[in-house]
Amino acid sequence: MLLSGKRAWRQILKGMTGRRGNRSRQSRLSRASNTAITAELLEDRALLATIVGGDYAGGNLAPADGDVLQGAFTNVGSFVVAPGTTVYVGEGIPLSVAADSIAIAGTLDGDGAGFDGGSGGIGNAGNGVAGNGPGAGQGGLYGSAIHASGGGGAGYGGPGGNSGQSLSNPPAALGGGSYGVTAAPGIQMGSGGGGAGNHGTTSSGIGGSGGDGGGAIALSASIIDVSGAITVDGRDGVQGTAFGIASASSGGGGAGGGIWLDGYIVLNGSLSASGGNGSNFAAGTRLGYYGQGGGGGGGGRIKISGTIDTTSVFTTSVEGGSAGSSDTQTRTPARIGQSGSFSNTAVAVDPNSPPIPDAGAPYTADEGFAITFNASGSTDPDNNIASYAWDLDNDGQFDDAAGVTPTVTGATLVSLGLGDDGYYPIAVRVTDTDGESAVATSTLTINNVTPELENIAITSVVSENDSAILTAEIVDPGSLDVFTLVVDWGEGAPETFTIPAGSTTFTVTHQFLDDNPTGTASAPYNVEILSFTDDDGGSAGLAQGGSIFLTGHDILSHGNQNRYSEVALDYLRGAGTTSEIPRSSYHLGVIAINVDSLTGGSVSNGQPGVAIQPWRLWEPRVTNAFGGRSTFTIGAGTSAAQFESFLNTIDVLVIPEHGLANNIAKFNSFTPEIEAFFNAGGDPGPAHTKLFCR
Known part of the structure; x- marks a missing residue:
């Protein structure tokens, strides 16, 4: 049963018992390509609590701000990222959540959580290392004492861009190719960009590392309400480090990752799987040692399947990353990454409107006599009322009578505590075929009967x-x-x-x-x-x-x-x-x-x-x-x-x-x-x- 697309995330949160505790947790550190840039690559996610996936058996998943989710979460009741909350995706492992309902009102951040980028060349004549993943960018090469290429951008939904190439050797590092398919099902992580090569001089610096690819996030539920942001952008390539006179080449951008939403989707937020930017060369103090920029990472893939509320207003980005700039002695500048793919195979449906219940005018009956209630004044904009349920004893449970015009005997009223004269509140709950319900109230006055x-x-x-x-x-x-x-x-x-x-x-x-x-x-x-x-x-x-x-x-x-x-x-x-x-x-x-x-x-x-x-x-x-x-x-x-x-x-x-x-x-x-x-x-x-x- 699909729920109404007009429900805010707070409605989904109602039935939750709170954050599921005592899940296995671990701390982690972001990868650093070399000691000079370790501090830069350490993210806010370092040392944060990690919640590892598993079978939740109907339990709810409500991570706190800064928590990290890792792996596959199945049989989840409600998965909620509350407003003002940022929840991260663990590195190197796709995140999938299968739940009854999902509400992303904060940020679900999988940026750089995909395949790692390659490290840059270090020391004399050091070649850069290619990134990881099916669409990894090539590592830049050492060419001569004054020439080295930047890292190639990684690919996934779109191919990555080549690095810049000097007037002489070495050749440009090639960007990674695209892989995977455009339409649902299935998504993958973005590949890592290539690291830059290093010059062959004793005074050379350090080639920049390639950017990490974006992570993969797959969400499936009866209703998915995204009013916040889901991001799996590739990381930018890291700029090389120039020592003294020599310029340094820089790394290629990581590819954007993958996002897949499947279910009844209410999307009024943003989805982003953009490629990381290739980094600019780092200038030294002396002309003649020429650094090259890294290629831009290719965009990732975003897929939407199931049904989507026609009131949804959202933004998506699968743009490729920009190319890094190169020194003056450049034969071919670095290239941008190409855009990835966005596929929306979801069937557009008008949002369900809840019923408009009417419990009928105030009722009056004598002690011991039957009474007929009437909710026939109830309407539904979609003309699909499915059931009427009555709460006559004011216990919040709509289990005392059913139907649009139920007749309740005096004996039943007595059993419900309405056997004596008095003034009693009553209510009817009207439910439509989409499971949306609304409640209206009325009153019942029982008159005393003379003995x-x-x-x-x-x-x-x-x-x-x-x-x-x-x-x-x-x-x-x-x-x-x-x-x-x-x-x-x-x-x-x-x-x-x-x-x-x-x-x-x-x-x-x-x-x-x-x-x-x-x-x-x-x-x-x-x-x-x-x-x-x-x-x-x-x-x-x-x-x-x-x-x-x-x-x-x-x-x-x-x-x-x-x-x-x-x-x-x-x-x-x-x-x-x-x-x-x-x-x-x-x-x-x-x-x-x-x-x-x-x-x-x-x-x-x-x-x-x-x-x-x-x-x-x-x-x-x-x-x-x-x-x-x-x-x-x-x-x-x-x-x-x-x-x-x-x-x-x-x-x-x-x-x-x-x-x-x-x-x-x-x-x-x-x-x-x-x-x-x-x-x-x-x-x-x-x-x-x-x-x-x-």
Whole structure:
């Protein structure tokens, strides 16, 4: 996968862990052709750390300023030469780097790192030594006491130039020829220039050495971004040293080396493989001892293959080196080196533009509900979007959903930590077919959902000192909500319970120590759930009312003073709450008992004010409010089936609190039917039953 050509080297550097340490290192010294010029040939590279190539197994290569790279580096992750950094190529060994990505923002310097130049002649009648390499320049020759030729320039991409020739012998030293091929693949190092010959007198000087050839640098990667410089220039020939009266001849220039880039190339820097210059003769103090200049080195070879970004703007140089100047007694002056070759077989491609992602407008969802995200607003200038990946839990990993419009379930949101109400950042990463990606963000607001209670049930009859049990099922998609339950047990202060997060039911209990009033067979207590709220303030809509019987031990008569009222009935139907149910939804059933005068049960649907002795009930003082009202009178012969049939026709049962002993005993015989009526209750309204005791 090729990466976008618009990436700066800093982007390539992002994933690097730093400089690969503990590679084998060694110091080296530049070659010196003779003791007189040793100091001049010592380069800044001397004694610097050398990093030797090898298999990096995906590791990164980030040499420091002044480091020397030597040999072949394979399986490199990222190779980076940072801005302001100069990294050198080791002498005499081609440098090759095969990496995932390469960024040259500083300078990769292979100047003079190729084949060595020849040394100059020393002493009387000393001949110069030819350079090294396939295109080495010839060494200059001693001709006479006053004549010697300079060194020939070396060749590689182009031939080197001949040295200057005196009026008499010796002949000019020939420049080296070209070698190798113009197009990729393959590159070689530049050859060395020839050393100059020396005069045959006792006062003669030293012939100049030939320049070293440029090194060879081969880089291959998925992306090669060169914004700095890569250089493999040949070294200039060294000027001879004149002693006293005699002039001295000088060395030929080294040939330029080779550069090969292969991959997706973004080239906005410079590439140079120029030949070294032939050196000028060194003049003595007396005419008649004639020195000759060295020939110029030939240019090297630069090759680019693969693909190249059409936005690339770069410079290349494969020029041959200039010729050195000669003394006046010259038959043929030194020649320049010829230009080398530049080959660009890379296919020009327009740079890939990254996608323009759109994560969609801010999203809103209720706790526990699914939501569909939408990145369809994303675009790509190249029309080649490949994938969409979503980060919903803000962990930086785009692994929570995929696709342009993914639907994420409530359960998945809970698993990602988005199960409670709140404000959450989300992001989508859009990637194109070239591997370029970009990220856009949006937000998700989860709204609290009010909890609901279902199947509320309470123990209908308990004995003194026993506990009533209140249970219910909790319906709340907010799995992280903690609940607060407040119950009025019909006696004492309301009691508060905390229900843990994740609960789907609750069970709470309350102990009743004695019936109130005492001395009765049983006492009713109206039990109410006053509130059920989550920790975000959501409150369940509750149906008010519900009773339990507390069975007593004494059977006493308390007369007929009590009545049931409009206030009590409003309490039952949840008046004033969000779940208030109209009075018209209720059909009331009123109980009267006259065991002494009746033998069976009877039902009356008459007007208010009906009184039945000796246990009298006061009718509710409400007009045109409730859906219906029936009065059932229990006599000595009333059967359980008759009473149950009556219960099946009403929603609310109203029973007396006080009465004579024989009436109470008869009423208590219907406890199973009353319990069944109560346990069948649900939310108030038609076709439902609730029990209200008064």
